[in-house]
Amino acid sequence: MEASPGLEQRREHIAAARELLTGIADSLWQVPGSGGLGELLGEVDALSASCDAARVAIVSEAIERGDASGGAAAMTVTQWVRHHAPSTRAGGAGQLVAVAVAFAKPCNQPIKEAVDAGRLPVRSAAVVVAEADRLRPALADGAEPHVLEGLIDMAAEHGPRGCRLVRPALLARYGQDGELQLQQDVARRFVALSQPVEDGTGTAEYRLVLDVAGKAVLEAALGPLSSPRPVDGERDLRGSDQRRGEALLALVGRAVAAGEGVGPHTKTQLIVTMDWDALASGVRGAGVVIGGPESGTMLAPGTVRRLACNASVVPLVLGSAGEVLDQGRAVRFFTPAQTRRLWLRDGGCTYPGCSMPPHWTDAHHLLHWADFGSSDLGNAALLCERHHTTVHSRRLAGRVVRDDAGEWVEWDLVLGSYDQLLAQRAAQEPA
Numbered sequence: 001m002e003a004s005p006g007l008e009q010r011r012e013h014i015a016a017a018r019e020l021l022t023g024i025a026d027s028l029w030q031v032p033g034s035g036g037l038g039e040l041l042g043e044v045d046a047l048s049a050s051c052d053a054a055r056v057a058i059v060s061e062a063i064e065r066g067d068a069s070g071g072a073a074a075m076t077v078t079q080w081v082r083h084h085a086p087s088t089r090a091g092g093a094g095q096l097v098a099v100a101v102a103f104a105k106p107c108n109q110p111i112k113e114a115v116d117a118g119r120l121p122v123r124s125a126a127v128v129v130a131e132a133d134r135l136r137p138a139l140a141d142g143a144e145p146h147v148l149e150g151l152i153d154m155a156a157e158h159g160p161r162g163c164r165l166v167r168p169a170l171l172a173r174y175g176q177d178g179e180l181q182l183q184q185d186v187a188r189r190f191v192a193l194s195q196p197v198e199d200g201t202g203t204a205e206y207r208l209v210l211d212v213a214g215k216a217v218l219e220a221a222l223g224p225l226s227s228p229r230p231v232d233g234e235r236d237l238r239g240s241d242q243r244r245g246e247a248l249l250a251l252v253g254r255a256v257a258a259g260e261g262v263g264p265h266t267k268t269q270l271i272v273t274m275d276w277d278a279l280a281s282g283v284r285g286a287g288v289v290i291g292g293p294e295s296g297t298m299l300a301p302g303t304v305r306r307l308a309c310n311a312s313v314v315p316l317v318l319g320s321a322g323e324v325l326d327q328g329r330a331v332r333f334f335t336p337a338q339t340r341r342l343w344l345r346d347g348g349c350t351y352p353g354c355s356m357p358p359h360w361t362d363a364h365h366l367l368h369w370a371d372f373g374s375s376d377l378g379n380a381a382l383l384c385e386r387h388h389t390t391v392h393s394r395r396l397a398g399r400v401v402r403d404d405a406g407e408w409v410e411w412d413l414v415l416g417s418y419d420q421l422l423a424q425r426a427a428q429e430p431a
């Protein structure tokens, strides 16, 4: 085994490496033509990554010893770093300190190792640390090592952005039961469209915030409408943002024009694959959007159940071996004739106190489609978008009541009444 070089020797080598790099521009003409420059860049880059890792190690040690705080100058750690590492005065000192502090915690050991091994740049490590802190309280027992590994892999391969994008998938797989659902339900509360802000130039600006499901639905609808369309063989010169804006207007225009009539049978917009066990058990991740710009979006079970009521979403149910069990069970939709009778029967949203007219409602399956509810009128109720979400997220049961005066839908507004109904049904079923 080779002895590790002593400290003095290391400092000499480091100084020598720096000298070698100084004035490198003047000797680049010597680099052979094909590929030489790339190789050299790779070498210098690896050196720079090692430098980053070394800076973290030194700062960690300084924090541990107490060198970096207090003392005669009474500096903060960040000030200490800026003082001794002048390049960080342009930015990055705070991140360096944050990573060094995080690495002192045993739970972040795998991230530290990835940095030491040169697999992970310090900038990405900072994001992995932050993501791990966010995810940790939501994880199931024993899941942490897998999650850290997943975050490190994504960050190493795709940088900080990749690391953030993998969060829903990790939560779905390793989160405590219902954690992904909770996050998606919370995200839904942030859905917003601002008032227009006019700046006097004849345009108005809006700010739109959507949750994952909303984004998937909007993008699926915009996708085909916003692709470039040449006119008379001439290229479509509109930019992507302009095409998307005009596509959104076209969508609104179409919805308004549909007016009071029963809409035409909706074209396929969004295909969601769902894992049957996950959907039935109602925990963890159940659905993934496939196709289109939103493919790969992980959806929580409740989100999938609500979406499955929407005629523009086609669910593909997968068995435990990943086989397609049923291509959305063709009878999932109410026919236009059924819908017309439903409009007449319910007259609009059936949620207590809501006056939304029928053409702004969806037909909800009282016994959910995902629980094998049938598509007949005895199992249907009109709900507006808002109350449709309420009914699914609060898991409310409704039933069609008949008497001499006619038929109407009655809702049980006790939280979880739908689950009670399911339990009753299960108890009645012959074993």
Ligand SMILES: [Zn+2]
Binding pocket: 305, 306, 309, 363, 364, 365, 388, 392
């Ligand atoms: Zn529904």
Ligand SMILES: [Zn+2]
Binding pocket: 349, 350, 351, 354, 355, 356, 383, 384, 385, 386, 387, 388
């Ligand atoms: Zn309503």
